[in-house]
Amino acid sequence: MDLVAAVGLQILYGIANLALISLGLAIIFGMMRVINLAHGEFLMLGGYTVVIAANAGVNLWVAMLILAPLVVGVIGVVVERLLIRWLYGRMIDTLLATWGLSLLFIGIVTSIFGASTATTISPPLGVVSIGEYTSSAYELLLIGITVALGIAVFLVLKMTSLGLVARGTMQNAEMASALGVSTSRVYMITFGIGAAISGLAGGLLAPVTGVLPTIGAVYIAKAFITVISGGAAILAGTASASVLLGGVNGIAAFLTGPTIGEVALLVTAIVLLRLMPRGITGGLFRKSL
Amino acid sequence: MILARDVRGTLAIAAVGVLFMLIAPSVLELFTIINLTTAIALAVLALSLALVWGYGGILCFGQNAFFGIGAYAYTIAAINFGGSSWAILVAILVAVAFAVVIGYVMFYGRVSDVYLAVITLTVSLILYSLIRRTSGPDYKIGKSLLGGFNGITSPPINLPWDPSFVLFPEHVFYVAMGALVVAYLFTSWLTRTHFGRVCVSIRENELRAELLGYDVRLYKLGIFAVGAGVAGLAGVLFCNGVGRVTPDVFNLYNAALTIIWVIVGGRGTLIGPILGAFGLFYLTSALGTQSTVNNNLVLGIILVVFVLGVPKGVIPTLAGWMAARRTRRALRARERRMRLRRARGGGGRNDGAGAGAGPGGGGPAGAGRGAGAPE
Amino acid sequence: MRQGGEVVLETRGLSMHFGGVRAVDRVDFALYEHELRCLIGPNGAGKSTFFKCLTGQLRPSAGSVVIRDLHVTDREPFEVAALGVGIKTQVPNVFEGLAVEENIWLSARRWHPPARSRSLTAETLERLQLGDIRSSPVGRLAHGQRQWVELGMVVAAEPWLVLLDEPAAGMTHEETVRTAELIREINRTATLIVVEHDMQFIRMISHLVTVFHEGRILMEDTMEAISADPRAREVYLGHRG
Ligand SMILES: Nc1ncnc2c1ncn2[C@@H]1O[C@H](COP(=O)(O)OP(=O)(O)O)[C@@H](O)[C@H]1O
Ligand SMILES: [Mg+2]
Numbered sequence: 001m002d003l004v005a006a007v008g009l010q011i012l013y014g015i016a017n018l019a020l021i022s023l024g025l026a027i028i029f030g031m032m033r034v035i036n037l038a039h040g041e042f043l044m045l046g047g048y049t050v051v052i053a054a055n056a057g058v059n060l061w062v063a064m065l066i067l068a069p070l071v072v073g074v075i076g077v078v079v080e081r082l083l084i085r086w087l088y089g090r091m092i093d094t095l096l097a098t099w100g101l102s103l104l105f106i107g108i109v110t111s112i113f114g115a116s117t118a119t120t121i122s123p124p125l126g127v128v129s130i131g132e133y134t135s136s137a138y139e140l141l142l143i144g145i146t147v148a149l150g151i152a153v154f155l156v157l158k159m160t161s162l163g164l165v166a167r168g169t170m171q172n173a174e175m176a177s178a179l180g181v182s183t184s185r186v187y188m189i190t191f192g193i194g195a196a197i198s199g200l201a202g203g204l205l206a207p208v209t210g211v212l213p214t215i216g217a218v219y220i221a222k223a224f225i226t227v228i229s230g231g232a233a234i235l236a237g238t239a240s241a242s243v244l245l246g247g248v249n250g251i252a253a254f255l256t257g258p259t260i261g262e263v264a265l266l267v268t269a270i271v272l273l274r275l276m277p278r279g280i281t282g283g284l285f286r287k288s289l
Numbered sequence: 290m291i292l293a294r295d296v297r298g299t300l301a302i303a304a305v306g307v308l309f310m311l312i313a314p315s316v317l318e319l320f321t322i323i324n325l326t327t328a329i330a331l332a333v334l335a336l337s338l339a340l341v342w343g344y345g346g347i348l349c350f351g352q353n354a355f356f357g358i359g360a361y362a363y364t365i366a367a368i369n370f371g372g373s374s375w376a377i378l379v380a381i382l383v384a385v386a387f388a389v390v391i392g393y394v395m396f397y398g399r400v401s402d403v404y405l406a407v408i409t410l411t412v413s414l415i416l417y418s419l420i421r422r423t424s425g426p427d428y429k430i431g432k433s434l435l436g437g438f439n440g441i442t443s444p445p446i447n448l449p450w451d452p453s454f455v456l457f458p459e460h461v462f463y464v465a466m467g468a469l470v471v472a473y474l475f476t477s478w479l480t481r482t483h484f485g486r487v488c489v490s491i492r493e494n495e496l497r498a499e500l501l502g503y504d505v506r507l508y509k510l511g512i513f514a515v516g517a518g519v520a521g522l523a524g525v526l527f528c529n530g531v532g533r534v535t536p537d538v539f540n541l542y543n544a545a546l547t548i549i550w551v552i553v554g555g556r557g558t559l560i561g562p563i564l565g566a567f568g569l570f571y572l573t574s575a576l577g578t579q580s581t582v583n584n585n586l587v588l589g590i591i592l593v594v595f596v597l598g599v600p601k602g603v604i605p606t607l608a609g610w611m612a613a614r615r616t617r618r619a620l621r622a623r624e625r626r627m628r629l630r631r632a633r634g635g636g637g638r639n640d641g642a643g644a645g646a647g648p649g650g651g652g653p654a655g656a657g658r659g660a661g662a663p664e
Numbered sequence: 665m666r667q668g669g670e671v672v673l674e675t676r677g678l679s680m681h682f683g684g685v686r687a688v689d690r691v692d693f694a695l696y697e698h699e700l701r702c703l704i705g706p707n708g709a710g711k712s713t714f715f716k717c718l719t720g721q722l723r724p725s726a727g728s729v730v731i732r733d734l735h736v737t738d739r740e741p742f743e744v745a746a747l748g749v750g751i752k753t754q755v756p757n758v759f760e761g762l763a764v765e766e767n768i769w770l771s772a773r774r775w776h777p778p779a780r781s782r783s784l785t786a787e788t789l790e791r792l793q794l795g796d797i798r799s800s801p802v803g804r805l806a807h808g809q810r811q812w813v814e815l816g817m818v819v820a821a822e823p824w825l826v827l828l829d830e831p832a833a834g835m836t837h838e839e840t841v842r843t844a845e846l847i848r849e850i851n852r853t854a855t856l857i858v859v860e861h862d863m864q865f866i867r868m869i870s871h872l873v874t875v876f877h878e879g880r881i882l883m884e885d886t887m888e889a890i891s892a893d894p895r896a897r898e899v900y901l902g903h904r905g
Contacts, residue, residue, distance in 0.1 A: 035403055035406075035407055037410075083593070086597065087596075091402070091403050092348060092402060092403065092406070093596050093600065095348075095350075095403060095406055095407075096548070096552065096592060096596045097592070097593055097596045097597065099350075099545060099548070099592060100588075100589045100590070100591075100592030100593035100596060101589065101593065102541075102545075102589070103542075103545055103585045103586070103588045103589030103592060104585070104586060104589030104590060104593065105589075106583075106585040106586075106589070107583040107584070107585035107586025107587070107588075107589055108583075108586060110583045110585060110586075111582075111583045111586060213585075214541070216541075217414060217417075217540065217541040218418070220411075220414065220541075221410075221411045221414035221415050221418065224407045224408075224410070224411045225411055228404055228407060228408065228411075258422065259419060259422045259423070262415065262418065262419055262422075263419065266412075266415050270391075270394050273394055273395075273398055273400065273404075273408070274393075274394045274397070274398050275398075277398035277399055277400045277404075483773055483778075486766065486769075486770060486773075487770065489759075489762070490759045490762065490766075490770050493759035493760055493761050493762055494757055494758065494759050494760070496721070496741070496753070496757050497757040497758060497759060497814075497817070498759075498770075499740070499741045499742045499745070500719070500741055500742075500745055500751045500753070500757065501742075501745060501770060501771050501774050501817065501821065502742050502745035502746045502774045502775070502821070503742055503774060504740070504742045505742065
């Protein structure tokens with residue numbers, strides 16, 4: 001029984017982890033049809049923000065929950081203004097340009113902080129015990145934060161005027177701009193929010209994974225798979241794909257080991273895409289969130 | 290007529306390649322030759338993406354996956370077989386088979402360009418993280434350990450009929466350069482065949498190709514698989530040049546590099562990406578010897594600058610300039626003739642008109658060739 | 665009015681819905697061999713969508729399409745084309761970056777060996793008077809010429825059933841007349857459906873005309889009868905311009 005609970009918790013954490021690293025990417029993709037290849041570097045920058053701030057004496061929670069999203073959100077807005085906005089409607093060029101950006105970020109961070117791990121910080125909160133098994137309390141907290149983040153995004157999209165405008169723009173940009181909505185501003189804010197959430201995710205994971213200039217690559221493969229398998233709907237897509245892929249990965253990893261777990265995740269995604277090329281929530285219907 | 294164009298250019302380039310192959314070992318130092326072998330392997334990889342992306346229009350962001358698979362398959366097979374000849378064939382076939390599986394999912398699912406780019410990149414990254422985990426004695430294929438992030442030492446190529454006669458690095462250079470020339474001739478031939486032209490037409494307009502009765506999925510799968518085979522060959526050459534294969538062949542940096550060669554060299558040409566690979570190889574090796582400017586930084590800037598500023602790439606842009614200059618010169622020549630004619634008065638009007646029509650008529654034909662297949 | 669031949673194309677209850685829009689709504693349609701049928705109707709009547717359902721470009725929401733006793737409802741476009749169906753879309757679909765002759769050659773070569781496709785390409789270029797611009801890239805041509813390149817691709821495949829969506833759109837009067845001639849010529853060897861707006865053009869080429877309105881067939885008759893019909897005039901002729 002305790003084993004079931006402990007394993008279940010581990011799988012749940014895997015699912016939450018996928019959702020957390022994918023949400024920022026999913027927001028930018030779902031709203032703007034832009035696949036941000038610098039997504040991994042947004043996570044990486046969030047991680048660096050936390051490590052640097054914590055080492056400079058800033059409270060860890062402030063660094064993770066406020067500084068990381070703020071810094072990366074601002075970077076996102078700058079990137080959108082300087083680069084992305086010239087490329088709307090040119091999806092392939094956007095992909096390539098964001099890839100260039102990704103290399104640029106890796107290069108800058110490596111030049112400043114060196115290629116190896118910056119001073120790490122350890123996860124706060126210690127462990128909780130489930131019968132004879134233990135689990136990291138911080139991982140439990142991350143599950144909670146991921147759920148809360150999902151709910152927050154849902155509420156913003158559903159309840160606020162910003163969400164309404166954003167949904168309108170993403171369904172019909174021309175119509176929205178005819179109604180006086182500044183599409184350009186909506187895109188800028190969306191990109192900023194997507195970046196901020198990526199920064200938050202990167203910051204939250206920094207104590208668990210440590211930081212490296214190239215750590216983005218570790219995240220993006222999984223984030224891409226999750227977002228593509230999920231399809232265009234931001235929340236429904238991310239949630240369903242995270243549950244499916246994270247679940248398969250977790251179960252396979254428990255039964256056979258982490259390597260097979262990743263193979264299982266990849267195979268599931270491939271089979272899924274053959275059956276549903278537009279992802280679980282379908283690329284055509286943008287109505288669901 | 291349609292298929293016979295620009296064959297001379299291709300043969301000229303191949304001849305330069307052969308000449309280089311024959312001369313280089315006697316003028317260059319051994320170290321340079323060994324380095325060149327690696328650069329040549331990368332050029333073959335560039336060539337494979339030039340075919341798949343530049344001609345097939347398939348946005349493969351993970352072409353290095355097939356390259357890495359080729360390198361691993363060669364190394365593992367050569368260790369197991371105790372010789373390289375069959376291992377080379379196995380490497381190419383494994384890369385092709387892998388491409389067929391991935392390609393089947395993507396093309397028969399009709400996933401869009403952007404998804405395709407991300408899926409192929411993801412496949413490469415997943416392979417990277419998978420192979421990195423294979424340290425220790427549990428992970429082996431036949432006699433060969435996979436070696437995790439340390440990789441495997443690759444057995445050098447031997448003479449086909451004598452496994453005990455292992456080639457020296459300078460001989461491997463001949464093999465690599467020869468392979469590049471053959472691969473170049475093969476891919477240019479392929480782009481001129483009916484199959485190749487259909488692939489180009491699919492790049493131009495997928496729906497029209499489909500409405501003409503071509504099974505777009507099959508053609509895409511075909512050129513994707515051929516490209517993977519060429520990339521697999523590149524992998525074989527690469528691990529021979531370097532002497533070992535590590536999971537790094539699958540990493541994000543190499544995926545980006547492959548794309549950048551093609552962007553810089555130019556889509557729609559075969560020689561452009563080959564030159565792009567050589568150029569960037571020497572640029573990054575030069576940068577590698579100093580520590581102030583980071584390689585990623587430079588590549589990132591190159592990529593952004595080219596996407597925003599030179600989206601067609603160097604070779605097509607140069608070709609465009611040259612064509613424009615030719616047209617301008619022709620126009621000027623015509624103007625001169627007209628002025629001359631006017632100065633001479635009405636005499637010889639017929640003659641002048643005939644000469645004037647010459648360059649004008651030549652313009653569109655030349656332009657047509659440029660837009661069709663600059664290769 | 666019906667030519668006595670057999671039915672070569674038939675739809676039953678064909679419907680295509682986009683969300684709430686019923687672009688094609690339970691259409692029963694039959695086309696006889698050797699016929700040259702015109703399809704008219706105001707913009708948004710569902711003509712192009714109907715064409716796309718016939719050729720596999722869209723999966724119909726309901727109903728069936730039968731071409732020569734073969735159900736093609738769920739086939740891919742290339743499979744429909746492989747039955748010998750030539751298709752010209754409303755928005756010209758050509759290979760912009762390729763030369764005119766290569767566009768045509770790619771069509772001919774799909775069904776014929778190399779030598780025959782070369783001669784077929786030459787014939788087609790001649791027939792459509794595209795010889796002078798054979799080596800220009802299609803992307804640089806004027807709209808009317810691009811339409812002809814697309815027609816050339818259809819012709820070069822030697823189809824027995826031809827579907828043309830607004831083949832004369834954007835053409836000068838002179839070009840339109842030539843297109844009408846060409847269509848009549850194609851009709852000697854093939855059955856056709858032509859979507860068109862231009863009344864004069866339709867009078868030039870067709871006997872039987874099908875009027876589409878709001879996704880349905882409003883009526884099917886000769887051009888004279890349709891011109892005289894108040895309903896047709898209201899939905900179509902009245903709305904023109
Ligand atoms: N892909 C599509 N998605 C949504 N609505 C569509 C789509 N294609 C066509 N429609 C709608 O279907 C109706 C019929 O369009 P169409 O077949 O193009 O008409 P026509 O060719 O007769 O002018 C129109 O109301 C159009 O807006
Ligand atoms: Mg229409």
